[in-house]
Amino acid sequence: MACESCSTGKDGQPKGCKSNGTCGTDSCNKLTVFDWLANMSLPNGEAPFNWVEVRFKNGRKEYYLNSENLTLGIGDVVATQAATGHDIGMVTLTGELVRVQMKRKKISQDVEVLRIYRKASQRDIDIWSDARDKEEPMKVKARQFAIDLKLHMKISDIEYQGDASKATFYYTAEERVDFRELIKVFAREFRTRIEMKQVGFRQEAARLGGIGSCGRELCCSTWLTDFRSVSTSAARYQQLSLNPQKLAGQCGKLKCCLNYELDTYLDALKAFPKTEVKLKTEKGTAVCQKTDIFKGHMWYAYEGEWMNWHKITTEQAQEIIALNKKNEPVGSLEEYAVDLLEDTKVEFENVVGQDSLTRFDQPKKVKRRRTTKNTNTPNDDAKESDVAAKPAVKRPVRKKKPANPNQNPNAKVKQNPNTNSNQNTKPNPNAPTADGEAKPKPSRNSRNRNKRKPQNKQNPQSANQNPNAKPKPNPNARAKPKPRPNPNAKPNPNQKSNPNTDAEK
Numbered sequence: 001m002a003c004e005s006c007s008t009g010k011d012g013q014p015k016g017c018k019s020n021g022t023c024g025t026d027s028c029n030k031l032t033v034f035d036w037l038a039n040m041s042l043p044n045g046e047a048p049f050n051w052v053e054v055r056f057k058n059g060r061k062e063y064y065l066n067s068e069n070l071t072l073g074i075g076d077v078v079a080t081q082a083a084t085g086h087d088i089g090m091v092t093l094t095g096e097l098v099r100v101q102m103k104r105k106k107i108s109q110d111v112e113v114l115r116i117y118r119k120a121s122q123r124d125i126d127i128w129s130d131a132r133d134k135e136e137p138m139k140v141k142a143r144q145f146a147i148d149l150k151l152h153m154k155i156s157d158i159e160y161q162g163d164a165s166k167a168t169f170y171y172t173a174e175e176r177v178d179f180r181e182l183i184k185v186f187a188r189e190f191r192t193r194i195e196m197k198q199v200g201f202r203q204e205a206a207r208l209g210g211i212g213s214c215g216r217e218l219c220c221s222t223w224l225t226d227f228r229s230v231s232t233s234a235a236r237y238q239q240l241s242l243n244p245q246k247l248a249g250q251c252g253k254l255k256c257c258l259n260y261e262l263d264t265y266l267d268a269l270k271a272f273p274k275t276e277v278k279l280k281t282e283k284g285t286a287v288c289q290k291t292d293i294f295k296g297h298m299w300y301a302y303e304g305e306w307m308n309w310h311k312i313t314t315e316q317a318q319e320i321i322a323l324n325k326k327n328e329p330v331g332s333l334e335e336y337a338v339d340l341l342e343d344t345k346v347e348f349e350n351v352v353g354q355d356s357l358t359r360f361d362q363p364k365k366v367k368r369r370r371t372t373k374n375t376n377t378p379n380d381d382a383k384e385s386d387v388a389a390k391p392a393v394k395r396p397v398r399k400k401k402p403a404n405p406n407q408n409p410n411a412k413v414k415q416n417p418n419t420n421s422n423q424n425t426k427p428n429p430n431a432p433t434a435d436g437e438a439k440p441k442p443s444r445n446s447r448n449r450n451k452r453k454p455q456n457k458q459n460p461q462s463a464n465q466n467p468n469a470k471p472k473p474n475p476n477a478r479a480k481p482k483p484r485p486n487p488n489a490k491p492n493p494n495q496k497s498n499p500n501t502d503a504e505k
Helices: 096-104 122-148 180-190 201-208 232-237 262-269 314-325 340-344 384-389 444-452 499-504
Strands: 051-055 061-065 077-081 086-094 116-119 154-160 166-172 193-198 285-292 297-302 309-313
Touching: 051 077, 051 096, 061 077, 061 096, 077 122, 086 096, 086 122, 122 154, 122 166, 122 180, 154 201, 166 180, 166 201, 180 193, 232 262, 285 309, 297 314, 309 314
Parallel strands: 166 193
Antiparallel strands: 051 061, 051 086, 077 086, 077 116, 154 166, 285 297, 297 309
């Protein structure tokens, strides 16, 4: 599993640990093997195995014969034999573990023996690093050329040979592609020998690498070397939803990890009866709706009553099927049903010694509504003991003082006969009418509508105005003529005589 601190630099050496790929865990490179036999001597003085494992770009590994008996160690950069010219790679494994790896991968020691020429010189490393720097801009141009020629293919990666004499283009395609014209364009543009190599989508993901949905590096880029076919039946046996977005990996195919636990599920399903088999009872025929492989439970529902499910164990289902084969009567599934309440009670235990994720969260303060203060009740902050000890104090009611100190407070107020008694009283809108029916209470909208109306200046004086106040004279109003005395009128004996008027007469 490659780490960021140990990423590969220009010269092919790890940057971070500076141990040339030979750190304690040997996890600087992909698909590496820890040499646990490096510090052990061979018995009887046998000569070490003279084959070496060499890694190239993106985890590609080859096995070469050390015919020159060079003293090589893990991390050494060597020049190896190629079809034309030579290639540059890094030694990843030596000794007896190379023999085990070759046996595991079924690589013969007699057919197509490739050799190691020498340890790479500084000139070889400079040419190799310059060729590696050209790969990324070449990949951008190569993809554009394929698009211009309307070829249904994708250039996934480019790898230069160590001596920069050949460039290998790795591509993926769903169908066969005629790229003869594309090779001519590449040769004319890049001025080197071109080799096209098609890889599968899984191999492309293994070469590029990445992070899976589990949060770890892809299995194909770290340890998985043989890619087995994965079918949708693996998801059906494990009762997974057939959602392609969740079941597909970065390569666009089904995830390889669907095959990891498939054998365990198949062994567990042997104890379950087939879901197509129906259970016949006196109440009706029951059909399987769901199975729980981990707990060994099955859910059945009667035909016509699909909403009511009955849970039974696999042993009870096998028993009912055996009775149906013997034509023996079976009452109903309720006799075999398992109590659902027992299974719904789930106890969560802290099995790994971890605290709750919300242990540092502060409790939220509940805001209390403010209530009107009562003079007879104590403050909210007072304790209950103080409330019980101190009784509520009643305040004496004060009498209103008369406006005139000489006036008797018990005397009744005389009403002015000139004033209207109804001026200071407001009419009751709910008072009954003459017919005896109560008037309806006006709505809020009507009240607001009445409030919005402008006041008329010619309205009579308000009820709150002083009745004894003299009205202000209007200069524009005409003066009323005085009444003339009637000489023929008879005097009224009951009328009091006015001395001022008599004097005038």
